[in-house]
Amino acid sequence: MNSYTQITGEIGEFSDLPFWKKVGIADLLYVAYGGLIVTLVIASYILGALNLLKWDPQAIDLELMMAPPGTAGHILGTDFMGRDILSRLIVGIQAYFLPGILAVSISLFTGSILGVLAGYRGGRWETAITYFTNLVDSFPRLVLILLVIAAFKPDIYYIMIVVGLTNVPVVTSLIKGKIQFLRQKNFVEAAEALGLPARTIILKHILWYNCRSLLIIQATLGMAEAILMETSLSYLGFGVQEPAPSWGNMVQAGANYFMQGKFWPSTAPALAILFTILGFHLLGDGLNNMLEGRRGR
């Protein structure tokens, strides 16, 4: 009975509202958190790449095996070979950073081209592309990755190319759907009637103005997906190979000691995965709501 909804409504011109009121506080928090994660990821990548770490991630210290967090300057402790977990976490980013960007670029680029062809040209193009995407979609991704690993070698870049390619159907169908929706509103036709060249219409009016939020979300989701994929593969032993660190193989290696009560070698990377993926998802969600003007509905 007491589920009152209170609404106060007096005139406030939309443009006069403060920024945070326009976008909604939740979205702002999402984006802030996601942005923080992305910044951390980039900072970690730079730190690792420039070798600015206090501890060498590969340095084995047999005196200090499985040291709990806080021991002798090892903030997160050490693993079963006495290597510093924090350093390995930071360097582990390298297993995802460039490969993840590669996967995302492949899926966005190919997906956009196919999506535009299917949505803008339509007809036979659409039929052919739909068949192709259905074909790719129906192929189990893990099997495909294992096939590639078997044929070449267990390299993260090969894996990420496959991840990128198998993500193409998602992007394609989203872009296609968006264009078909935009065509109904027929400002695309009006742009043609105005005499704009097809290049301008596709790049500026369709992709830039109307698909950018969609592409951003797909990019953030793609990064999250790449991390998850590597983790699963590492668990099967096909991901990034030791001694090079990745969050996936750290979890896998640490899991053996979990039952002995030594939780930190697997918990730290697992939490890193959790918070990073959450960050990417929230970033995508928040940015989408901001760009599309979908406030809290």
Added chain:
Amino acid sequence: MMEGPLLKINDLRTYFYSRSKQAFIRSVDGVRLEVRKGETLGIVGESGSGKSVTALSVMGLVTGGPGVITGSIEFMTNSDRKNLLDGLQDFVEITQENGRIMSVKKDVIGWERRSEEIMQGIRGGEISMIFQNPKAALNPFMTVGGQITEAIMLHTGIKDRKEAEERAVYWLKRVKIDSPRLRFGNYPYGLSGGMCQRAMIAMALASEPDLLIADEPTTGLDATIQSKIVDLLLELKHELGTTTMLISHDISIISRLSDSVAVMYGGTVVETGPAKDILSSSTSSKHPYTAALLASIPDDYHIREKIPLQAIEGDVLDTINIPPGCRFYGRCNRVTEKIRKRCESEEPDLREIAVGRNVRCWLYYE
């Protein structure tokens, strides 16, 4: 023919809330209306004037926003008399400032439960409605005949399925659908727009309502089909004498079908009265909006002489940003220096200026 009122709406306010503008959309803002038994009341107004929302408020079908917040809707049949918003004000708390509603606190769940209680048996039975888009309003997965039969069994004394089906065929015939027995088994998508609207009318009338609300019954149909639907409504009006509330933006349709007219602008009724007075071409003792609206429609004179139309300057009132004075002040061309100040600062109310004629304008208050 003219008897006491069947429906009496008083001070009805239905607001919605625009999140993006953080303000109320005052769709219906103090509407006062009366529909007398046996008559057809035409409600004219442009988009956003609140005519459809008024109808939905009567039906208890407003969803979202704060919705209906004040007012009374009295519905008086021969046997019964009830207020469709009875007791609902208990669920609403309003904060006012200078006579303007600034914030609303509403127990939506309690309100809806209560409203359902009151409307049960009335909606679709004693009051039925014809919607603007018949294709969307009919259930696409049920045959046309099945839907009418269901309405009959639900709302009239006929409880036997066979008998109800016969009755449905009778109504299909009544609205002049050719080969009604064949159409009885058709699904809505198999029918053309005009045919669907006929089926919709049949369904609305089949429950033998005391009040029929027709919301833009001809909008979106072709001119030739439109005139056939109007013919049909006219015929049914003479034969059945159902009290009707006809909502349309098309003045020509209103002028053909209604006995009295209410003109709406910016969420309020600005003028009511007999159709022949309000829709006549003279401008005397009319609301300036009504007069300007009538003048902006091309007639034979404009066409023959190829002279420009008399457009109403400015834009349709945005019901988010209602000015303090008269709602039509910014577009009005009949403000005199004598009343300018009042027009600007004070809102006039709907006052009787002659028998059966109410106008909301300072011009007639001296």
Added chain:
Amino acid sequence: MPGGKLVFLRFDYRVEVFDRYPKHMPKTILEVIDLKKYFTQRRRLFSAFKSDIRTIPAVDGVSFYLKENETVGLVGESGCGKTTIGKTILRLENPTSGRVIFDGKDITAMSREELRRLRSRMQMIFQDLDAALNPKMRIKDILREAIRVHHDVSDEEVDKRISELLEQVNLKKSKLSNFPHELSGGEKRRVGVARVLSVGAKFIVADEPTSALDVSIQAQVVNLLRDLQDQLGLSYLFISHDLRVVELISHKVAVMYLGKIVEMGLSSKIAHAPRHPYTHILWSSLVEKQSRESSSAAKNVQSGIWGVFDFERPYSGCRFAPRCPVFESKGRPAVCTDPQSEPKLIDVGSGHQVACHFPL
């Protein structure tokens, strides 16, 4: 199904409008000759690669012409092919056959690039209010882009041109930084018109420019279009189902039925002395013309017009015959349904043309 065959120029469909131009003969700006547009529709999912395709003749042999500074109205029920004609003339749709000659050049034979340049002189106002307006672009950017499509101009000139356009269409300057969804219907329509003008078009196809607007705003737009015609010497092909507006704004009117023009002539003649039974029905269906008690005469004329027409319904001879009251009252004469003799547009005096075996 008539295929694409060689088409010759015919002069018998001309309607001269002398009364408005007493001094000189204006030149013909647009000429449409036997234009046909058939749509194909596949029936089933897999039929893209098969020949299981049905054909809809949306425009089936239409010829007319348009002079400078003139307005031709095109009326008919929804689905009769009005909009398709407009789009085909601008070659937003490729015609199946026939020719469209604009300013002496055949549009149907133009290359993509030629066509693109042609858009600076012929434009379209779309029925959809949001059509011209990319929802994510500000009004300023929309206009700026339109000005720059065909002319390479400096920033100051663009700004000057924008304020000029705003004045022409009577739009407030403050609206420039708004997004389309923040504008009202009338304002959107004005932006659409401004955009069409910004490329400097002289010939405009106006597809239902008033249909989505409120009554009081409709009059503003009609007046605007007429003022612009006087100021800038524009020519319009005015497509609408609102007969009063067409009558008001057009010099000539063409009435379409099922993809064909059935009657064409001066607007006053079409409205007040129609010769084709369909035109008669169309104009007598104007609700306000009928008395409140609904005259029985009007009803009788309409009694024949019942269902809705359908491209799939087979017809032979005159395509209006199944709904035609004259056909009924004359006792179903064989000539109307003879597939060999579909009525052609014939001049019935002073340029008035009608395609009927028994004109009223």
